[in-house]
Amino acid sequence: MSGFFTAIVGAVSAFLGVIDPLCGPVGIFNLFLGKTLLACGDAGWGDEIAFGFLVTGTLAIATLPVGLVFGFFIALAKQSEEKSLRLAANVYTTLFRGLPELLTLFIVYYGLQILVQNFAAAVGYQGTVEINAFFAGMIALGVVFSAYCSEVLQSAFKAIPRGQYEAGYALGLHHGRTMQLIVLPQLVRIALPGLGNLWMALLKDTALVSVIGLPDILRQTSVAARVTKEAFEFYAVACLLFLVLAFLSSLVFSGIESWTKRSEAAR
């Protein structure tokens, strides 16, 4: 059984290796920059930077659903009729929209370490606990993202008239079904531009996680710059890679936007 899984993992990684846009057989670094410092393999820094590119993308994509789900529930809490729930949600957004992302990252990184250490000591484990940088970055960026996301979703909720809910109830749908069938599709359409901006901010904030040791684009290029003393070239390549990410996400977002508006196209 385990041999089967190893075969699958091997096949998938071989396939990804073939279509790898940076370091694969038809990758940019291999085709055009094979003789330079950006060559793949041991000769250059191409594969290290390609790995950093992958880490940055993975971190942003892994953070997105966490932030979206939390943000949605916080937006719901903010317009609840229950005073205590509103207050708790407002404290959350004020806090995490007011703190610098870098400081949030440090507070989460060291705070989690202290919490887990104390917990482990209480259980009886004596030893140092190290929090994974990827995990800490995901939590910190997710928390910040959800705080902003709740604001975007809240204003989108306000843009949906009460009559839409009432129409849902009049049709005999209960609260959850109304939300799912009537409110959410409109909400996505209204909130999408705001969410696109937040995604771009998230993508850029991932560069901060390199400070606590995550091998993302920035860290990999910094290492390369320090070793080769060609700082300007490497940081320029890193900037270009970020621009590529920004361009790709703007393509994806315009695709999603036209998809959510597919029912309006006929009008």
Next chain:
Amino acid sequence: MSFVTALIAPQAPPPAPPKPFTAARFFGNVFLGVWLALSVGIFMMIVDGWDPAKFTKYGPSYLSGLGVTLTLVALSIVLGGLISLPLAFARMSKNPVLSWIAYAYVYFFRGTPLLMQLFLVYYGLGSFSAELKELDLWWFFRDAWNCALLTFTLNTAAYQAEILRGAIESVPRGQHEGAAALGLPKKVAFFKIILPQALIVALRPYGNEIILMIKGSAIVAIVTVFDLMGETRRAFSRTFDYQTYLWAALLYLVIVELLRNLWNWLENRLTRHLKR
């Protein structure tokens, strides 16, 4: 004929219907409890680890760090505002080369992380030290503070240019036509009619940009500028006391909240005439 001889005695209001203990109320209480527990925990932590020696040693450096942060942000916002003017007009100009260059500038500075731009200027340009010495510019790029100021100015210029452009373009066409119909020259129409309306639209985004810059300026700590974050990191590396970060968080929160409320007041004040 009958008439009322006695007034009905005042009655007590009907009892309020009992408040059901809903799920929302349960979660609200739970989350408020969590916040309360966290704040009590942090308070206990601060009281527990309170050390007057540390406070007298690092307190003044926090204040000087705060000064560095505020100076850096204020200078870069003002200088960036100056650069953003020609940039916004270039972006709106009919000359395709000019507008394309402005668009590329804005796309670059909005599409890459501020930290990356800072590294590009500080370390990247730093690797051309020989050429910079020849041009007699090395004294500027040698200092991390100058590099941070340059990067922030260029970065915020891109954002401010977009804010300005959006605001100017949000003024309806009829306003231009009205001014033209009154026979006002283009320049007068722009300064007396278009710009005042555009700046009201731009007020809120400008406030957000200042707040973003204050928060973003924390990254200069990574290139050895001792701003509020830098002083915090120095204090933490010497004491390994988690409190140092909490103090910085408190200071940042106070600044941002003060600025936010100031901006709300300013907006209310400046849009009095638009309220009905």
